[in-house]
Amino acid sequence: MTQPQRTAPVSVILGALGSIRSAILPAIAIAFSGIGGDGRFLIAIGVGLASVVIGTAFAYAGWRRLTYTIGETDIRVESGLFSRSARSVPYERIQDVSLEAKPLPRMLGLVAVKFETGAGGGDDLALEYLTNTEGERLRQLVRERREDEAAASADPDTAIVAPSDEGEVLYTLTPGKLLTFGLFEFSLAVFAVLGGGLQYVETVTDIDVWNVDLWRGWLEEQGSVVASLGPYAQAAGAIAGLFGLIVIGMMTGIVRTVLRDWGFTLTRSARGFRRQRGLLTRTDVVMPAHRVQGLVIGTGLVRYRFGWHGLSFVSLAQDAEGESHVVAPFAQMDEIAPIVAAAGFALPDDTIRWQRASKQQRNDKAALDAAVFVLAAIPMAIFAPFGLFLIPLGLAVLAVAANLYAWEFRRHALSDTQIFATTGLMSPTSRIATRLKLHSVEIAQGPLARLRGYATVHLGLAGGDFAIPGVPLAEARSLRARIMETIAATDYSRLDQAFSDAQPGFSANRLAT
Structure with a gap:
């Protein structure tokens, strides 16, 4: 295979879908803004369609301009619409070829092929996307070419046997163990996602999420409701809130772990x-x-x-x-x-x-960590109410004890x-x-x-x-x-x-x- 080859034509569809995804937020922003008056919805639709058409055209043009060539000694990838680039990686530098299938490409039967060179990061070579069959065939072909080069430079009397992909299973992550793993992967990332989504609320609603008075009024209203409850109800509410936080964190950890490590x-x-x-x-x-x-x-x-x-x-x-x-x-x-x-x-x-x-390093680290709390205790002893300076002093003692114990490890x-x-x-x-x-x-x-x-x-x-x-x-x-x-x-x-x-x-x- 010395002729330039193109990636799967279906990959253009992925580019078009990416354009649709990129056009959603601008279209929503125009639809709920004052741009265009009564015709803002038509403008939003027009902007969205234009973004999709332009994005799809660029995806098709990029696909036409992306080629790869499997040569006798190397693999060559050429890409670029306005500025062309060409990369060639000798087989001897390719450690292996890995396949990755994200959800949408996986539904379309596509995989991303990555050539591991050992350098990592941007120095690796990748092709997006090939069919599952073509990806497996390309991986096997590159391996064979690499082994042929090894055989050519070896002793002619030494037989070179192609290694097999079949091997001994060393470790599997069963569903039960995966669930247990997820429980230990406690995460509150869902709240970070919700917090990040708040910045888009202003775009589609009349709520000013950055209005301090709005949040102060809401907290005062909820605080008065809580204050009207008895102490037992308040304690029960606090415990229920803490329990709910733990459950959310555990469920988030389980979901993230299952998505990442299923079938490990x-x-x-x-x-x-x-x-x-x-x-x-x-x-x-x-x-x-x-x-x-x-x-x-x-x-x-x-x-x-x-x-x-x-x-x-x-x-x-x-x-x-x-x-x-x-x-x-x-x-x-x-x-x-x-x-x-x-x-x-x-x-x-x-x-x-x-x-x-070294014990000297242990003592120095303990002293430096404790010094931070001791310095904080000085102004508290002078200006704060009597007794509060004991808090940082207690933390200093804990810092020393933790360092002395950590030295054992x-x-x-x-x-x-x-x-x-x-x-x-x-x-x-x-x-x-x-x-x-x-x-x-x-x-x-x-x-x-x-x-x-x-x-x-x-x-x-x-x-x-x-x-x-x-x-x-x-x-x-x-x-x-x-x-x-x-x-x-x-x-x-x-x-x-x-x-x-x-x-x-x-x-x-x-x-x-």
Whole structure:
């Protein structure tokens, strides 16, 4: 396939529907405004129709000008109506091809095809939209071309076997577990949506939502009604309101979780880790195993008490939202362990020797946090009624106690092949990285840290960040020396030369990384 190809013609319909959606608000604004007098409704209809026609015309023209070409060594995409642009990505740079189907394209049998290059963000290549069949065929074709290039540069006597998509199911999110997950995803985002919608109320009604007197009068009226009730009724009303808030938050969390993670399945095949999820927007992503740079095991304030955690991969193609590499959003540690092992990592065991952060850093952090409340207590002791200054002083004591307790969870460890770090008081987060995959080690010290003899160790990890704060200076230098010894032992200039029998298409050095 060397001739330019176009995306699915049905994608023009999506562009037209997008134009209709964009024309709704301007048309409503004109219809309920004073523009045009008695003929404002006709003007609104005319503006809406004009927007739809122009938008549809641009969508059709954009579709005509968007082409993609599957060449022998690369894939080329050309686009642009007035200003043309062309992007070419060699197959050797494409890590995999993922498919995404949002609700409306999914109804029309369309998918968005994204070529993962490992750079992430705007450096990836995407085609919107292809039919389901064409998307799957294109993904398979690109994979075959990439494997053909690997075979061409390999030892001629070595047989290259195409990996299969079939693999072992490592993790599934059952409906029951999904419901439990949603209960822990408490969210009041619905109120943010309602608040954002208030700004459009003025457009279609005579209500001035920014009129302070309007809200003051409403609150005074409701306050008088509440005051007329007895104390028991007031208490019952407050409890009912709080209960309603909790129910709304839980229901919002359940809805968001079901929409995002319905049918969540993680499989491990020869190509890597394949994750499928989504109720309305269905995504199908493959993460090559050799691109996994590190692991992050997180949890929440409440779910931690029930033993629930979430596992994410740190990868070269990490996206802006950090969501593309969540591989086990809601799992117990015995469910996470097989995934960690399949990725080539190991969880810390009893033989790991943990090191806590510097006591000087602990004391400094506690003192600085408490100082904020102590400074606030001084003017309160002078100007406020007697006794109120005890409130910030009590908060200062709590800040000191929290820092002293949190120090127990700030620790790190180094094994022969990996580095571990944990942080967090109420919901600890653990990070694991392979020493060989780190790119650099930096020791950073501020003025206070230099005076007190501790530092923050920043580890260069592709696709993520790994920092260990409060490490004693001598320990930080020893940590840097041991990690750099591991990094220096690998010849990164030979990563793509010789192929390994253990995994076709990758050299021994690349397999190690």
